[in-house]
Amino acid sequence: MKFSATVTLQYDTIFSSFSPADYLKGLDWMKANHLDGAELCISNYNNLDVAKIKDELDQRGLGCSTLSTGQARGLEGLSLIGVPADVTKKTQERFMQHIDAAKILGSKVTMGLMRGLGSQTTMDKDLKELAEAMKPIIEYADKKGVIICLEAINRYETALLNSAEATVEFIDNGLGNPDCVGILWDLFHANIEDIGYERSIKIMGNKLKHIHLADSNRMFPGYGHTDIAAILKMVKNTGYSEYASFECFNLPSLETVLNETGAWVQKMREL
Template identity: 30%
Template sequence: MKYAIVVSIFKTEFGPIVFKGNLADNIKLASNLGYDAVEFAVKNPESVDIEALKKILEQYNIPALTFGTGQVFFDQGLSFSDKDKNKRENAVKSVKRIIDLAANFNASIIIGLIRGKVHSIDGNPENAIKKAEEKVSICLKECMDYSEKYGTRFFIEPINRYETNIFNTLSSVSSFFNRFKDIFDLNRIGILADTFHMNIEEPVIEKSIQNHIKMIKHVHFADSNRWAPGYGHTDFERIFKVLKDNNYSGYISFEILPLPDPVAAARDALSYIKNLERKII
């Protein structure tokens, strides 16, 4: 199994990112700790010095795996499901800029909170959510069509009900793919399974993984309290085993709180899971 950790390219108040601040130092630290790749959180892709970033990654022999889009929603308030068409269009424009940046590193795109949330359900939540999903599908298709020249892959992340009311479970994302299968290139889209959100939404995490394993292309590990694995109550042995038994070949990445401090969080996350991997093998 290969492991990655999330690094923010710029300072952000977004919580579950271990490394924020000095980019070169954080990439060096991730490499020295033994990580195989890094995920980047970014909101202003045009401000990124691409050549400088490439040199840093090459220097420490660590690739960029994905680029997240959550800060576009978190810091700019833009989403694919907003009632305001202009805001939806601006969300797509922002994601396209991230796609252009990610293409320089052959990296994938994570679709998390950028999908937004439904604020007014008008007494008919099912209908409101369906309409929101239609908006998301249009925006996502535009992004996928735009990125076809790069071959960019997209990972849709189910997120818990306290943060959004669209796509809370693996099955809801799978149903979304099936509903719009005629407009999506299913070879370039998949599910990002995050154990923190699954701990809230899935009745049995490993069973949900088993049921949707063919569509799971990326995995985030975080414990029940969003600390590093081993600091909470999540049974990672059972989760790791179902991934291994089903020949999951993607990365496991840590999107966790920087607690008790960033270095300890990154070190302990990798150490805990690698020890677990040795035990299971």
């Protein structure tokens, strides 16, 4: 298993310990704390040199685990469903840009809230609409050899695909089980929605392509009640060799995150 942390390139995010202006300092911190890569938060590709970013990662011996894509929903209103057709098209095009960047960076692409929120009363219709909107993205990802990580997100943020089980069912039956679509399993959301961690790991199987690390209260691991070490040990026992990436708040403090990450990761490597 490999480890990464979120760093943002354009706009501040609560999940990064560094501002966009300090992006390179963030990469230096990752290298100093023996992380394997970075999860890059990218909203758009205006004046963004992806090849330069790849070089900056390579210089530090870092990979790119995934591209975090959700900022564009809040900043631009991008969504695959529940919006006018021209917005859906623009969102599809943005995902294709992410796929192009991921091809260069050797990373995966996350699909979280930018897929759309839906509602409980129109869930079946929403999921059919989502499957249709994802078709050109899936075709493009398959052509480029890039994995899309569909995130299971709790019910308080979206009505759609809340649990690992629901996400597996959608990939299998809604999308036809394409090879280029897997699951992003966020332990904060799983703590709310999943019946049991071991059960979810078995249900996801080889569809599990990326993990987000955060405790039950979205704090740094060890400051809530989730036994993350036990969960990661179960995941490692399946042969999982992809990334687990920190997506927690800078809590209980920024200093905690900056000072404890290296030692915590080393403990997880020794499981």
